[in-house]
Amino acid sequence: MNATPLEMSPDEALNLFTATRSRTRALAAPLCPEDMMLQSMEDASPVKWHLAHTTWFFEEFILKPRVADYRSPDDRFAVLFNSYYVRAGPRHARDKRGLVSRPDGDAVRAYRDHVENSLNDLMNASRDDSHEIAHLVELGCHHEMQHQELLITDLLHGLSFNPLLPTYKDPEPLAVTDQTPLNFTRHAGGLIEIGHDGHGFAYDCEGPRHKTWLDPYEIADRPVTNREWIAFMEDGGYSDARLWLMEGHAVAQRESWEHPLYWWRQDDEWWTFSLRGPQPVALDAPVVHVSYYEAEAFARWAGGRLPTEAEHEVAFRDVPMGGNLMGDAGDLGPLRPLPGQGIWGDVWEWTSSDFAPYPGFRPPEGALGEYNGKFMVNQRVLRGGSCATPKDQLRPSYRTFFYPHQRWQMMGLRLARDAR
Structure with a gap:
């Protein structure tokens, strides 16, 4: 670090x-x-x-x-x-x-x-x-x-393992959200720079700033919602091996995944366990607690793909910092983000990028240099922050990383596609 x-x-x-x-x-x-x-x-x-x-x-x-x-x-x-x-x-x-x-x-x-x-x-x-x-x-x-x-x-x-389903935060339900159309914004691509620009704090893995090539692409103006995820489930998305990476489907079968973590069915309605205790699934809030494997399968089902971390950074680095973050809006649960502005907070968004060193990366000497460099294998990058991320922690170049099977973090996704 x-x-x-x-x-x-x-x-x-x-x-x-x-x-x-x-x-x-x-x-x-x-x-x-x-x-x-x-x-x-x-x-x-x-x-x-x-x-x-x-x-x-x-x-x-x-x-x-x-x-x-x-x-x-x-x-x-x-x-x-x-x-x-x-x-x-x-x-x-x-x-x-x-x-x-x-x-x-x-x-x-x-x-x-x-x-x-x-x-x-x-x-x-x-x-x-x-x-x-x-x-x-x-x-x-x-x-x-x-x-x-x-x-x-x-x-x-x-x-979540306590059958009494205790609350951490006040048990009042989160605000009711409204359905928001899904739109895509086009980005020209080309030779661009990503990574930390050298001003202010950053972790070592956010640099060096470097050039990379992007083909033209489109990226969604909001994350995937619970409503859309339920449609994926109802269409057999979890059982259709054609949508899944082989390793991901094996994990899903072994772990009996049929829905996001913390969900269950009750009286013909989907419920979830949250920091506010049991809550009905808010249909138009971002889906959360899904693995990379699930996100990648959903993207295929939806006719899109996950963005690369470079595409994600370029698309949103000029969006003002603010949103549903710890210490900002203060709701420890995903809310409906505003189209085009709902990038910071709510849910971390999986990218298709490996957590790997940028060109020219060298870990610092000493114990403080151990934090990031030795974890640069078999993990995927997420971008954007979540409702549990402190606002002071975020910046456009920030990379967090988890293994593709993990779900307990506030993980969601945003669709991308090649420009038509």
């Missing part, structure tokens, strides 16, 4: 740190201790672990190297709350994070307070390396924003 050259001042970094840590506390505030321990699968982590790991990040990469007399509340936390950073030392098994009942929630909150106080003291001190520290704090805040999103989606997955 890395960032572009610093543009954030120490004061701005401190303000971002304060706001980011406050948002994490607010996300965890409604939860009881038992909620904080849920780990429903290896891909998900308990809320308590997210709170501690994001704290460990600031301690490991800022406080320990730069504060000579810094002392951790417990040196064993370095093993418990490391994730993938091999160069930072040994790590507790990922699939057993939910078994770590101690330290308890109070101890984790005390750990967060200890690190926050120490980092505040460091940032308020007069130091020659204050700008370098600000750079690392900004990086740590964006890392924590990623975990805020994971905290929400991991929690939703865990709560």
